[in-house]
Amino acid sequence: MSTSAPVRFDRGHTDDLMTFLAASPSPYHAVATAAQRLEKAGFRQVRETDAWDTGAGAGTGGKYVVRGGALIAWYVPEGADPHTPFRIVGAHTDSPNLRVKPDPDTGAHGWRQIAVEIYGGALLNSWLDRDLGISGRLSLRDGSHRLVNVDRPLLRVPQLAIHLDRAVNTDGLKLDKQRHMQPIWGLGEVHEGDLVHFLAEESGLDANDIVGWDLMTHSVEAPAYLGRDRELLAAPRLDNLLSVHAATAALAAAARTPDLAYIPVLAAFDHEENGSQADTGADGPLLGSVLERSVFARGGTYEDRARAFASTVCLSSDVGHAVHPNYAERHDPTHHPLPNGGPILKVNVNQRYATDGSGRAVFAAACERAGSPWQSFVSNNAMPCGTTIGPITAARHGIHTVDIGVACLSMHSVRELCGADDPYLLANVLTAFLQG
Secondary structure, three states, X not given: OOOOOOOOOOOHHHHHHHHHHHOOOOHHHHHHHHHHHHHHOOOEXXXXXXXXXXXXXXXXXXXXXXXXXXXXXXXXOOOOOOOOOEEEEEEEOOOOEEEEEEEEEEEEOOEEEEEEEEEOOOOHHHHEOOOEEEEEEEEEOOOOEEEEEXXXXXXXXXXXXXXXXXXXXXXXXXXXXXXXXXOEEEEOOOOOOHHHHHHHHHHOOOHHHEEEEEEEEEEOOOOEEEOOOOOEEEEOOHHHHHHHHHHHHHHHHHOOOOOOOOEEEEEEEOOHHHOOOOOOOOOOOHHHHHHHHHXXXXXXXXXXXXXXXXXXXXXXXXXXXXXXXXXXXXEOOOOOXXXXXXXXXXXXXXOOOOOOHHHHHHHHHHHHHHOOOOEEEOEOOOOOOOOOHHHHHHHHHOOEEEEEEOEEEOOOOOOEEEEOOHHHHHXXXXXXXXXX
């Protein structure tokens, strides 16, 4: 493990990450943004409803599948056999937030509000007194979808003034998810259909054509460098669009690498923050189906599929915890990851992370090839450990999986904090891994 002092790098990659984050307020936008970048790198979309043994699904080159808020992309090099193993970077596109309910128009006492449901393990207090926009997708009568992004101050969850809660600074803030988290967006009488009509106007649609929606709130505050020397990055959705962005760049770079011994893959899932049990989640069939169909499209058999999977490795890339200077006792006393110290290897012997000793060797080799320092993370024994798509991927597909990520503070806040050099270091390590 490297313990050398952090190295400053050109910030072009982090600047690009900030652009990616701003363009991706919802999982659907994140997938669309990643797909656009892959298209520019020569990848072409493959539809799940098409036959893959002919046309775009067969042969060499870059391909990707989109399903809702999930994207699977892969590159088949020249000369790949049906049993050629995969190298996968797994990540997720969703983040904890406030999501719009089916009947959104509500209010009380002269205020107009939007009814929301808490998605994932949101750090609720971080959503108070924030200027919020609305983003997501609209489902239309003809079966198509339209992305929508109102990226300006539209909503706000106002905090109760201290004069009406004198004990808040001594007894702590107590928030009821149902009563206290409904944002306001105006004054006056509530009318059914207000939000849909508003979004229809914003999108140039007829409100009668909108029959469904998957909408969520997001902070409209832009990503920014932070600190005296601008060595930190403050931004929304670092968990886990930081990894999606790095993996997209790494896959595009791997596709330009001659003589690949593996098939590099990006698996960007949705719904990790609420358990991954969805058709677009890591616990669903999407990844396995895509990998199997890729084998079969190259003339392979089930035996080839089994051989390919047996030699496949996945890096599950998600953010982890940097040591918090104000709460150091919450961390393991001998493992204190710091921002700009390089990617972290996440270990939990109870399989909340999938890393084992041989996985450590794979990760260390990738870091060495990339010239990147790296760190280890393990939870305090007295604290419950979080989890990722890693153990799910390993158990569902029998694929050797290693959990890694970038150290950050304020995980699951509306605005998180990481080292400004770490996204660049992670992308380099992922590229080295995919190149094999």
